[in-house]
Amino acid sequence: MITLTVDLAERSYPIFIGQDLLQQPGLVAPFVKGTQVMIVTNSTVAPLYLDRAKALFTDLQVDAVVLPDGEEYKNLEILNRIFDQLIGGHFDRKSTLVALGGGVIGDMTGFAAAAYQRGVPFIQIPTTLLSQVDSSVGGKTGVNHPQGKNMIGAFHQPQAVVIDTLTLNTLEDRQLSAGLAEVIKYGLIRDLAFFEWLEQNLEGLMARDHALLAQAIERSCQNKADIVAADETEQGQRALLNLGHTFGHAIEAGMGYGAWLHGEAISAGMMQAAYMSQLLGDLSAADVERIGAIFKRAKLPIYPPNELSNEQFMHYMAGDKKVQAGKVRLVLLKSIGQAYISGDYPAELLQKTLTEWRS
Numbered sequence: 376m377i378t379l380t381v382d383l384a385e386r387s388y389p390i391f392i393g394q395d396l397l398q399q400p401g402l403v404a405p406f407v408k409g410t411q412v413m414i415v416t417n418s419t420v421a422p423l424y425l426d427r428a429k430a431l432f433t434d435l436q437v438d439a440v441v442l443p444d445g446e447e448y449k450n451l452e453i454l455n456r457i458f459d460q461l462i463g464g465h466f467d468r469k470s471t472l473v474a475l476g477g478g479v480i481g482d483m484t485g486f487a488a489a490a491y492q493r494g495v496p497f498i499q500i501p502t503t504l505l506s507q508v509d510s511s512v513g514g515k516t517g518v519n520h521p522q523g524k525n526m527i528g529a530f531h532q533p534q535a536v537v538i539d540t541l542t543l544n545t546l547e548d549r550q551l552s553a554g555l556a557e558v559i560k561y562g563l564i565r566d567l568a569f570f571e572w573l574e575q576n577l578e579g580l581m582a583r584d585h586a587l588l589a590q591a592i593e594r595s596c597q598n599k600a601d602i603v604a605a606d607e608t609e610q611g612q613r614a615l616l617n618l619g620h621t622f623g624h625a626i627e628a629g630m631g632y633g634a635w636l637h638g639e640a641i642s643a644g645m646m647q648a649a650y651m652s653q654l655l656g657d658l659s660a661a662d663v664e665r666i667g668a669i670f671k672r673a674k675l676p677i678y679p680p681n682e683l684s685n686e687q688f689m690h691y692m693a694g695d696k697k698v699q700a701g702k703v704r705l706v707l708l709k710s711i712g713q714a715y716i717s718g719d720y721p722a723e724l725l726q727k728t729l730t731e732w733r734s
């Protein structure tokens with residue numbers, strides 16, 4: 376087992392990465408506050424892992440709320456089911472919530488924990504590649520609004536993140552690919568050596584070589600932990616984790632939540648950002664082709680959906696959380712391995728990107 380730390384002074388917490396951690400009760404128990412545990416999961420993950428997750432918590436009152444599965448249910452109405460069950464079961468202020476599932480469950484459970492009785496602790500047990508490399512770490516929690524992704528939420532750090540890499544055995548191929556999009560993101564924004572390693576090992580990762588997956592998860596979590604420790608609430612460099620997301624979130628909302636997976640949408644979005652970086656003279660055409668090649672090998676889309684017009688893109692992008700004084704700020708690339716945030720690009724270059732980077 377590997378242990379990393381997210382270094383946030385009194386709110387620091389460990390990330391445990393290993394095989395079969397869902398069979399190790401001693402690992403999680405110390406992070407439970409109080410005597411009541413509410414596991415939040417969904418209808419796909421519950422039959423696979425809920426019994427094992429419950430067995431992690433001995434001598435405690437353990438209950439579970441099983442939500443419907445899908446990005447389209449990441450909203451306030453479904454979030455309320457968690458509160459209904461907590462209040463109905465008389466869960467007190469020292470209760471611990473446990474997120475068992477992918478990023479949707481993690482974001483919703485974290486937000487429920489941030490809001491329930493003004494804040495209770497929670498533990499992340501991520502079971503998709505995407506949630507193991509990104510969403511379970513860093514404390515961004517929340518739900519979607521029809522007009523925009525993750526528009527309602529809070530920063531609320533977990534007590535611990537427990538990554539059992541064996542849960543990836545049951546994940547669908549399409550979901551594994553979606554997770555690789557966020558893995559590749561770390562290479563693009565700040566870790567050229569990791570990007571090169573991914574180029575060398577992509578097929579092994581797609582074939583679910585466990586040693587390679589564990590390495591990719593560790594390197595991704597280390598990158599994320601470093602950024603979060605330096606900038607917990609996105610005052611500066613944390614925004615780099617948003618590479619491709621201003622475009623990608625527009626795709627998710629514009630196409631209807633769930634039609635495009637988050638990882639798929641940001642894959643196309645990272646290509647749009649890369650193409651715009653080429654128009655700005657920072658990336659070469661060969662760089663853009665190189666980035667596209669790794670996404671294609673990961674079976675991820677490189678172009679946005681043609682159904683989404685430039686006007687629709689602009690509508691959703693104008694509501695992005697990084698907008699300042701009416702200007703859409705974008706994460707762009709100086710080179711592969713070096714991202715920056717920009718609000719002073721020429722407006723016509725964004726239009727040109729939306730028009731020209733199409734299949």
Ligand SMILES: NC(=O)c1ccc[n+]([C@@H]2O[C@H](COP(=O)([O-])OP(=O)(O)OC[C@H]3O[C@@H](n4cnc5c(N)ncnc54)[C@H](O)[C@@H]3O)[C@@H](O)[C@H]2O)c1
Nearest residue numbers: 419444477478479502503505506509510515542545546637
């Ligand atoms: N908070 C953050 O920092 C952050 C970072 C990245 C993404 N996100 C959010 O995460 C969400 C995407 O997360 P995701 O890609 O994990 O999607 P997801 O949570 O929808 O999970 C994908 C699918 O896999 C299923 N599943 C989960 N674990 C499984 C397993 N072990 N075996 C079989 N099936 C399993 C789920 O039921 C679901 O159908 C988006 O809402 C995105 O906005 C948040």
Ligand SMILES: O=C(O)C(=O)C[C@@H](O)[C@H](O)[C@H](O)COP(=O)(O)O
Nearest residue numbers: 509513515524525613616617620696
């Ligand atoms: O942790 C972060 O910070 C990220 O931006 C990680 C992203 O991969 C993730 O999709 C996040 O939820 C996006 O944040 P948002 O603030 O743009 O909603």
Ligand SMILES: [Zn+2]
Nearest residue numbers: 557620637641
């Ligand atoms: Zn993301």
